[in-house]
Amino acid sequence: MKKILLSVLLSAPLWVLGQGFQVNLQGQKQIGMAGAGSALALDEASVFFNPGAVSFLEKNSISAGVNPLLFKSAFQRTGSNVTEDVKNKIAPPFEFYAVWGPKSNRWKLGLGVYTPFGGLVDWGDNWSGKYALTSLNLKAIYVQPTLSVKITDQIGIGAGFVYNHGDVNLQRALPVNYPDGRSGKATLDGTGKGYGWNAGIYIKTLSNVTFAIVHKSKVVTKLEAGSAEFDVPNSLRTSFPSGNTFNAELPLPATTSLGIGIPLSKSTLLAFDASWVQWHVYQDLSFDYATNTPALADTKSARNYRDGSSFKLGINHQASDKLALRAGVGYAFSPVQDGYVTPEAPDADRYILSAGAGYAFTPKFEVNASFFFEDVKSRKQKNIETGLDGTFKTLVYAPGISLTYKW
Amino acid sequence: MVGGFQMRKYTFNWFLAAVILLAAACKPDIDTAVATSAGQANFSKYIAVGNSLTSGFADGGLYLEGQKVAYPNLIAAQMATVGGGSFTSPFFTDAQANGSGYLTLSALINGSPTLTNVTSNLAYRDAAGRLTKYTGEVQNIGIPGMRVDLAFAAPFGAANPYLERLLTDSQVGTVSYFQFIQGRNHTFFSLWLGNNDALGYATNGGVTTDATNVLTDKSTFALLYSNLVNALTVGGAKGVVATIPDVTAIPYFNTVTVAALLNAAKAINPAAAAIYIQTGTNTVRAATAEDLIRLPFQSAGLFGVPNASGLPYGLHPLNPIVNSWVLDKDEIIKVKDYVISYNSTIKSLADSKGLAIADTYSYLNQVKTGVVVQGVGINSSFITGGAFSLDGVHLTPRGNAVIANVFIDAINGKYGSNMPTVNITEYRGVKFPN
Numbered sequence A: 001m002k003k004i005l006l007s008v009l010l011s012a013p014l015w016v017l018g019q020g021f022q023v024n025l026q027g028q029k030q031i032g033m034a035g036a037g038s039a040l041a042l043d044e045a046s047v048f049f050n051p052g053a054v055s056f057l058e059k060n061s062i063s064a065g066v067n068p069l070l071f072k073s074a075f076q077r078t079g080s081n082v083t084e085d086v087k088n089k090i091a092p093p094f095e096f097y098a099v100w101g102p103k104s105n106r107w108k109l110g111l112g113v114y115t116p117f118g119g120l121v122d123w124g125d126n127w128s129g130k131y132a133l134t135s136l137n138l139k140a141i142y143v144q145p146t147l148s149v150k151i152t153d154q155i156g157i158g159a160g161f162v163y164n165h166g167d168v169n170l171q172r173a174l175p176v177n178y179p180d181g182r183s184g185k186a187t188l189d190g191t192g193k194g195y196g197w198n199a200g201i202y203i204k205t206l207s208n209v210t211f212a213i214v215h216k217s218k219v220v221t222k223l224e225a226g227s228a229e230f231d232v233p234n235s236l237r238t239s240f241p242s243g244n245t246f247n248a249e250l251p252l253p254a255t256t257s258l259g260i261g262i263p264l265s266k267s268t269l270l271a272f273d274a275s276w277v278q279w280h281v282y283q284d285l286s287f288d289y290a291t292n293t294p295a296l297a298d299t300k301s302a303r304n305y306r307d308g309s310s311f312k313l314g315i316n317h318q319a320s321d322k323l324a325l326r327a328g329v330g331y332a333f334s335p336v337q338d339g340y341v342t343p344e345a346p347d348a349d350r351y352i353l354s355a356g357a358g359y360a361f362t363p364k365f366e367v368n369a370s371f372f373f374e375d376v377k378s379r380k381q382k383n384i385e386t387g388l389d390g391t392f393k394t395l396v397y398a399p400g401i402s403l404t405y406k407w
Numbered sequence B: 001m002v003g004g005f006q007m008r009k010y011t012f013n014w015f016l017a018a019v020i021l022l023a024a025a026c027k028p029d030i031d032t033a034v035a036t037s038a039g040q041a042n043f044s045k046y047i048a049v050g051n052s053l054t055s056g057f058a059d060g061g062l063y064l065e066g067q068k069v070a071y072p073n074l075i076a077a078q079m080a081t082v083g084g085g086s087f088t089s090p091f092f093t094d095a096q097a098n099g100s101g102y103l104t105l106s107a108l109i110n111g112s113p114t115l116t117n118v119t120s121n122l123a124y125r126d127a128a129g130r131l132t133k134y135t136g137e138v139q140n141i142g143i144p145g146m147r148v149d150l151a152f153a154a155p156f157g158a159a160n161p162y163l164e165r166l167l168t169d170s171q172v173g174t175v176s177y178f179q180f181i182q183g184r185n186h187t188f189f190s191l192w193l194g195n196n197d198a199l200g201y202a203t204n205g206g207v208t209t210d211a212t213n214v215l216t217d218k219s220t221f222a223l224l225y226s227n228l229v230n231a232l233t234v235g236g237a238k239g240v241v242a243t244i245p246d247v248t249a250i251p252y253f254n255t256v257t258v259a260a261l262l263n264a265a266k267a268i269n270p271a272a273a274a275i276y277i278q279t280g281t282n283t284v285r286a287a288t289a290e291d292l293i294r295l296p297f298q299s300a301g302l303f304g305v306p307n308a309s310g311l312p313y314g315l316h317p318l319n320p321i322v323n324s325w326v327l328d329k330d331e332i333i334k335v336k337d338y339v340i341s342y343n344s345t346i347k348s349l350a351d352s353k354g355l356a357i358a359d360t361y362s363y364l365n366q367v368k369t370g371v372v373v374q375g376v377g378i379n380s381s382f383i384t385g386g387a388f389s390l391d392g393v394h395l396t397p398r399g400n401a402v403i404a405n406v407f408i409d410a411i412n413g414k415y416g417s418n419m420p421t422v423n424i425t426e427y428r429g430v431k432f433p434n
Helices: A002-011 A028-032 B002-025 B064-068 B071-082 B195-202 B218-232 B258-268 B295-299 B329-353 B360-369 B397-415
Strands: A061-066 A069-077 A083-085 A094-100 A107-122 A135-150 A155-177 A183-204 A210-216 A219-231 A244-252 A254-263 A268-278 A284-289 A299-302 A308-318 A323-333 A350-360 A365-382 A389-406 B046-050 B103-109 B112-117 B140-142 B188-192 B238-242 B276-278 B284-286 B356-358 B371-373 B376-378
Touching: A028 A308, A028 A323, A028 A350, A028 A365, A028 A389, A069 A107, A107 A155, A135 A219, A155 A219, A155 A244, A183 A244, A308 A350, B046 B071, B071 B140, B071 B188, B071 B397, B188 B218, B195 B329, B218 B329, B238 B329, B238 B397, B329 B356, B356 B397, B360 B371, B360 B397, B376 B397
Parallel strands: B046 B140, B046 B188, B188 B238, B238 B356
Antiparallel strands: A061 A094, A061 A389, A069 A083, A069 A389, A094 A107, A107 A135, A135 A155, A155 A183, A183 A210, A183 A219, A210 A254, A219 A244, A244 A284, A254 A268, A268 A308, A284 A299, A308 A323, A323 A350, A350 A365, A365 A389, B103 B112, B276 B284, B371 B376
8 A cells, every 4th residue: 555655656747847946944854854744743844844734743842943054056157167156155044833732622823934935146246147146145934823623533734824024135247347347236135025825734544654735825025115226337327326126026936745654663754745836937037127217127037937846755763762863865856947047046956865863852852953965966058038158056055953842 | 071071072063064074075066178178279379460459459549458358368368278378469568558549438428428538658659650669579460450452561561550660660661561470480370350451441431542441352352361361371370260340230330320310400400301411422312221420420520510501511412411421321232242252252261271260240240239148238339339449340358358259169169179268257348437
């Protein structure tokens, strides 16, 4: 039975699909398992992974964690022998969860605050793609209050409302030169908000094999009246007025996941997640400036993302009462099509490797740590819009730690 | 107990150090075969033969900043990664860095530019306009104003200050450019010459007044160009030749349009109906979009000025824009035909000698409609286009960088070398006043 189910999932046609700005760091235990775990009622991170599984958690708990992320991307311009690296900047994806419910009841309340999307790349002001982008700092912080109900002893459902607070800072050089020869610069900086939801079903079969179906809706994040600063020679000031503002929209995609959890033994759990990330919502990146001039028109840059997908397999082994060990592997298909790869998201298909450990110092207090590694494949591209032509290669390192208190 | 605590602390520090080292060491790696081979070419001694474009002339003058970023100098720097030797240029000294003087953009008000001459730190050695001599080896032998026909005229060495400054006193007037470029033991050459054989005529409005603005006869061009190629390939030297751009691809002829003049006239007198020009056949007619007016007309102070009879210049059939300001429709057809003929000569000679061809004719036609390279939009608009300097004919540093890449791609393609291309984002367009 278990074998058949697994093979059905694995032989499903690969959804043509991703990653982009998606950050797969939402729960320390699950990170240690490559991000799999929607079909496991492991801990309070189920608020994110599957609200339906929250009602199956035995204890109330609260946890907080952080996963300092080093996104190491390199670029080699076509025809060049020079490799240019992004600066070492640490992005701080974090997660906070709380789950509470009366012990005797079939429902639980949950709250999650996490960072499912983001990007931090700083190529420096003088790299060969500076006119396409010098730096991007994108943060999406989701706040998700959740209700989960155990309908039967086998089935739990849950749903949460998502509020997104987004921050974007995008910088690039402008190909206009000052008398000393240096280039101009554009800085777009804004905050925005969006709304969505996250709902899931958790099914525990009699054989203790568990299943999950989870849908996280798209969250269209609207940025209004962000600042648009143009650092240009004064003779061009009328073309690039000071104090200008912009509106933009960043659609963050829906994700549909199917998960399966298989107890291999009393102490060992296997989890598999397949996710379909509906990136097709990201068709273009448009900036609508409050003040337009003949030199400063509104821009609409095609992104034409297609849907992405990921497959993640993780294992959780309870080595002793106190110590748990975890490992995972995964593979993700990029949503970025040929001709649309940009230095803001130098994306490609990627391998995921992870490891983790948890230690329960007391029945109430637990520490979990993880190490997450992604190898994004080398990709030679010429961008259709900017003509930026070269090879990108990226490695991602994210060690992480979280503290949990249970009662 | 104390020992145990310290041990744990050390372990933690070791762990932290290991994580940091791992992340720092495991930088992404991109393999490349670029800059490993000169292929069948030998770049140990490269010489560049040509005109103002080769010399680094820009903004209406030859000055040190332009000389340093001349396309041959950019190519030579890339050749150095695949066995190329040093490359010498007749640079002006720092004290005379402004050379012949040049134009700067001193103001830009409502899109209307004010150009100002730089008059300090010039390199003139006498009132006759002769430049400080340069002695020593030169490998960038580009001479502003050089033409295929005049390369064979020894007296031109006395008339052209840029050639004169490179010649010894005894060579002036007795040694032609054709002779001057020979005997240099080069292993590789570039030849981008012939532009002025058509452009001299065009930038004088299709009027021939002297040897610098005659349209070189097609068969004369073919004969002389083959002499140049034969001389440069002596000893089996390899090289690259470049085609001649369409003269209408440059801002010099596309900035002061008939429509723009008419709009300016209508703003003052709504009754203005047409711009009148005198053509090459000495007829006067209303201008159309097919007639091109030279760039300097915008600052010549002539347009609309009434003559003795009170008729405004260019707006009345009895006071038309004179022939020398206008490259009219028929003159354009004629000069285009000559350029096509010159280019077919250049290409067939290159093919017969197995030389690489940098097709700047095709490339600058693409630039005319606009190209995007490494995130930079480049087109042939005056000032804002980024490729052409303030004289509307010669290249900016960015224009030199993109042209250098046209040469490099041609060389790599022909000889199987993998010289790196130039990072064009390091080079500026027009400088805007702050």
